[in-house]
Amino acid sequence: MRSDSRSKVGVMGRPVKPLISRSSTIAASIEIIDTEGMDAFSLPRVAKHLNVSTSSLYHHFADRRELMTEVAKEIMTEAIVPDLPSGTHWVEWFVDLSLNYRDAILCHPNAALVLVQFLPRDILTNTYERCARILDDAGVPAPLHVVILDGLEKLSLATTLTELMRDPVGSSEIFPNVDPRRHPTLTRALADNRWSSRELFVVTIRGFLAGVMSGTTTTMTDASLRDFIGS
Template structure:
């Protein structure tokens, strides 16, 4: 029997199948044999494209993050709002794959976003943001975006919209009042957090510079 005209699988199709399994069946169902069955190939075929499970998981994490759309260069737009839009796009990409939260925590390589960081640094530079603040902004936004979104995904029960679960009015009266007056959704709280972080970094710049 001759070889098929086209390979039965590729790196791309294997990553896509892995994401589909994780999305629909959860991480507990994921395994290389399960992916092979989904693709109707032998498990050994996967090793022609990936050295091991870790390499495949790394590619899955990359693919999820690369789903986020990087906005075009802001023309006359407040640079802060450009970073809010970018952070929201990463949040949305992660939330589309709630079962993959642990994949992102364990396997996301930081260098996957290096080209995006270069664009971000240019936008900060064009906006007149001092160069010593660029790294703290980029590093902080990455940590905030990932941490807040992954925390939201890992709330129990899954999909819960409670900001602080298990709050008891008798034992936590002040927090109960705060929650009662909150009118922001999770998405709006995320935006406020990003804006507040950026405002704090910029307003604190003189103090940082004077201490160096």
Template sequence: MGRPAKPLISRSATVAASIEIIDTEGMDAFSLPRVAKQLNVSTSSLYHHFADRRELMTEVAKELMTGATVPEYSSGTDWVEWFVELSLNYRDAILRHPNAALVLVQFLPRDVLTRTYERCARILEDGGVPAQLQVVILDGLEKLALATTLSDLMRDPVGSTEVFPKVDERRHPTLARALEANQWSSRELFVVTIRGFLAGVLGLATTPVSDESLRDLLGS
């Protein structure tokens, strides 16, 4: 499709309009014609800035992640607490745009966050984390934050505080007792999960797994 001779809109305005549509109307309502209507331009005008829907969605994903504040770090900062705070900020950024959460799964390229990953790796190095465990932590934290937050968003009804819904204490007595004993909110459970993951990975530093036992574990 040919592009108009003069741009009528900006990339940032298009991304902002896209997020507004997704936030208020949901992903099903999103399309290039719908965005063009929101901006009061023709659909062809969007092609000045975006080759196709995928490129626009990638920019939307990038914009959403800029809402995740990277905490300040200085000498003496507890690196575990720093990563807990970063993970919480990542979670909060997703929760601010619940309808757009799946955009991050499909369209967020990791290369746009390489600078942040580099900073994280330096903090891990400063904290004495062995180099062979740093990618395990960086990869795992991102996946945990995204997966657990999506799980929270997909509860029915949306926003429900029930961890496991429809538990019958007669049919599921052990689970019912566990739920009754749980005193943590979903946010607190998220923090516990992050801390548990970090503690588990750090345990590998003191009890390293041999290549042979790792192959046995993976079944290869």
């Protein structure tokens, strides 16, 4: 009796199960970027890593940009949105959330610039909604919600990228190449600093939130908002 080869092979001799998937391609892309850097990344390099032809990738992604967008999404979804235990102040929740985004980016330092170029904001829309609800429940004036959400995203990304851009990466120097003779005031400031990079990040986030909230009232009118932003 002859076995039915169709159980293993599809039409035109193609395997019934695809050799690659979107998820495996995204994972391979992140692995290449993490281990070899962005300069090594290309669709042919990903295809070689997966042991398939480059044309196979186009069954799942229209082009390099679409793949990079999915890579950016995958990295950011690694950031855990913390729970809000009863009695926790909203500022503490936002500090924890910002730290989680920072840690997710630091886990993929070579891919950090991918987030700047390719991360679509719609991937975080549900998180923004949850953030807005927490601000609303805490009595934060509605005109400040977007200021806080937009500012925290930009601040978290910018400060983390700045940390990654230090040469060499991982250096504990906050400001490199400081000469005590030419930069005496900055040298003293660095000597007096007792905060690690992570602690400085927390201080920056707290400072931003404190600054936004300073002088606000539960009811913020258009006039008071204009006074607040100085316009």
